[in-house]
């Protein structure tokens with residue numbers, strides 16, 4: 001069967017997780033914690049399951065969760081949001097990203113994307129008949145290339161979709177970078193889809209700033225969060241979009257045609273989670289920072305060139321100092337098969353050549369992405385296995 005989706009391969013996360021299982025490898029590939037989320041959140045969902053909350057909830061989400069999303073926006077970012085008209089609950093941030101793209105893009109519209117990019121972005125932009133305009137960040141610092149970004153915006157630009165804190169780089173967009181983006185978005189009269197699933201996972205005093213809080217951006221941004229990341233419950237697939245009342249009806253219509261609703265019992269749990277005290281959110285980032293430090297230290301000792309991760313679940317590391325002869329796909333495969341540790345090749349976060357603005361530029365192919373959202377013993381065991389292998 002030949003369709004636009006035929007060119008899309010099985011997601012790298014599924015491919016590498018299957019390879020990890022096949023070889024009995026410790027999976028530092030796919031980003032999921034190996035510990036459970038907060039007990040009260042799980043209890044609230046379990047109680048709701050037994051309490052008869054098992055039929056279709058309202059299309060845009062249960063009122064409790066919409067209220068909690070609005071309160072969370074006010075508490076952390078000073079954003080005033082109408083829970084009845086400016087919040088849409090989705091089945092994960094994955095659906096939210098697709099729904100937001102569907103809400104604003106028409107065939108032929110251009111959508112600016114920033115590489116490295118999460119693997120669902122490009123196929124969905126293409127499915128909608130929109131034209132991707134890719135701008136590439138470069139290691140080791142992944143700074144925004146301002147001239148190239150400005151050049152990617154034009155009369156056909158309808159939206160930009162970007163991710164901060166960023167998977168796989170761990171970059172956290174700075175206030176100055178966001179101000180530069182905001183100026184482009186306003187001048188070109190377009191929208192921003194802001195994938196902020198790692199909003200609470202920042203380290204070393206780095207703070208996440210939603211683009212939506214910048215002057216002129218309130219009406220133009222669709223801000224996406226995920227219970228998977230904020231409550232370490234990635235299998236739940238509950239996401240939430242915050243956007244202006246002028247945009248929310250279209251996001252809701254996309255949701256109506258994708259999944260229609262999201263499990264009401266899980267929504268109840270997430271509502272309890274978003275109302276947790278500040279200590280919970282601080283504890284989440286400090287516990288992840290400790291895991292990051294543990295993995296980063298170990299990888300450096302093994303000889304990897306470890307890049308700074310200011311946020312997210314991930315470290316990217318240059319494996320060339322180890323003397324490996326091959327690209328990142330070969331490295332991650334060999335590491336899985338021989339060391340029994342799985343990582344993700346960073347080239348999976350780059351578009352196929354034909355989409356690149358500068359087709360001559362190859363993606364950097366000497367980085368592997370390691371997830372550190374794992375127990376300390378698991379991180380240590382993975383490091384121990386790699387030590388025997390290098």
Ligand code: PMP
Nearest residue numbers: 092093094118163167197226228
């Ligand atoms: N965006 C980014 C950048 C991600 O890393 C992920 C995966 N965790 C998602 C979206 C998807 O989130 P969800 O599991 O809530 O669909």
Ligand code: GLN
Nearest residue numbers: 011013014029030031167
């Ligand atoms: N977001 C997760 C990651 O980057 C994976 C999600 C998925 O498997 N689709 O590892």
